[in-house]
Amino acid sequence: MKSEKLKCRKQKTLIISVLFIVLAFAIVSIGCASADLNDGLVAYYPFNGNANDESGNGHNGTVDGATLTTDRFGNASCAYYFDGKDDFIYAHVNINPDIMPSMTMSAWVRADEDSPIRQVISHDNRGYDRSLGIDYRGGGIGWSAFSGSGGVLGYSPVTIGEWVFVAVVYDQNLSTVKLYVNDTIYEEAGDLGLGWDYIHIGSNPSHVAYFAGAIDEVRIYNYALNQSEIKEDMEKCTLSTLVSLAEAVDNSGLTWFTGGDADWSGQTSTYYYDGDAAQSGNISNNQSTWIQTMVSGPGNLSFYWNVSSEANSDFLEFYIDCIKQDSISGDVNWEQKSYDIGPGLHTLMWKYTKNKGIDGGLDCGWLDKVTFSAGLTPH
The missing domain is CATH 2.60.120.200 (Jelly Rolls)
Structure with a gap:
């Protein structure tokens, strides 16, 4: 079960399944966290x-x-x-x-x-x-x-x-x-x-x-x-488990990509569900960092997001096919969003952006518990 995984935060490469099981057992034996x-x-x-x-x-x-x-x-x-x-x-x-x-x-x-x-x-x-x-x-x-x-x-x-x-x-x-x-x-x-x-x-x-x-x-x-x-x-982190983007957002059925001026990563400090979430990369003024995936509609998309930033200046934004759907800024607690997705292939992107002003809050955004239910007819 995912809730039983160890809390070491270091992102490691994927290894063959037999070796992974041996290493995981070794970590439990020494009490990594x-x-x-x-x-x-x-x-x-x-x-x-x-x-x-x-x-x-x-x-x-x-x-x-x-x-x-x-x-x-x-x-x-x-x-x-x-x-x-x-x-x-x-x-x-x-x-x-x-x-x-x-x-x-x-x-x-x-x-x-x-x-x-x-x-x-x-x-x-x-x-x-x-x-x-x-x-x-x-x-x-x-x-x-x-x-x-x-x-x-x-x-x-x-x-x-x-x-x-x-x-x-x-x-x-x-x-x-x-x-x-x-x-x-x-x-x-x-x-x-x-x-x-x-x-x-x-x-x-x-x-x-x-x-x-x-x-x-x-x-x-x-x-x-x-x-x-x-x-x-x-x-404590000589051996550790992988906290991938797919695990962080609780959806391994989709393929996840990240980029911009810094990469998003999985972490266990701030989350809505199941002990981890994806967090935006550390960026400077006039930069951005994004995470994205693709879905085949029709269907319904749901996710939770959170941000801590300079209010009305630095934003966590959500896009469907490069068209902005919504944004949050300031100190916002976890919010659930839901969107009906039309037929065909669509790109979904969450992007944290900074302007040239001062920093505010923790200066990052988070994404968690992303679900996509294919086959549902949009309203």
């Missing part, structure tokens, strides 16, 4: 075709230069590549000690260059504040973390082109910092000050220390994970 971990999850960036936050907290990332690339499993458009020159992703997540006295940052990373300094996640304002990346001041060039004024914790040597799991755990109450690189642990005392009230993925917010390589599965927690939780965090 921990309620305790999810309760403390402040932001989660699986980079499934966009930089949206899938924790449900609305901290969507804004991409500046970084481009989608393959993840550690070889899946296209499931990680971001940073050129080491000027690429980064901005997210308004405040990780300062006065907001999160204890916290954890983790990611899967692949370095294409190891020349320091290169940041994976940082809010540093030149005060050795909370940051995770490649440095040379922890005893050698390698994976490191800032541990306070003038202090760098680490290091674990970097292997160019190899995917590794990195995490840093800050406990302001105990004045400790722990760095994890796969199964290796470094720990020392650390007392950190205040940085910026936002983070950069792939650079220091002062627009330096640009990362060269790929970053995926970024997570930020509002407490200090222990060693067993770090291990779970590292393994």
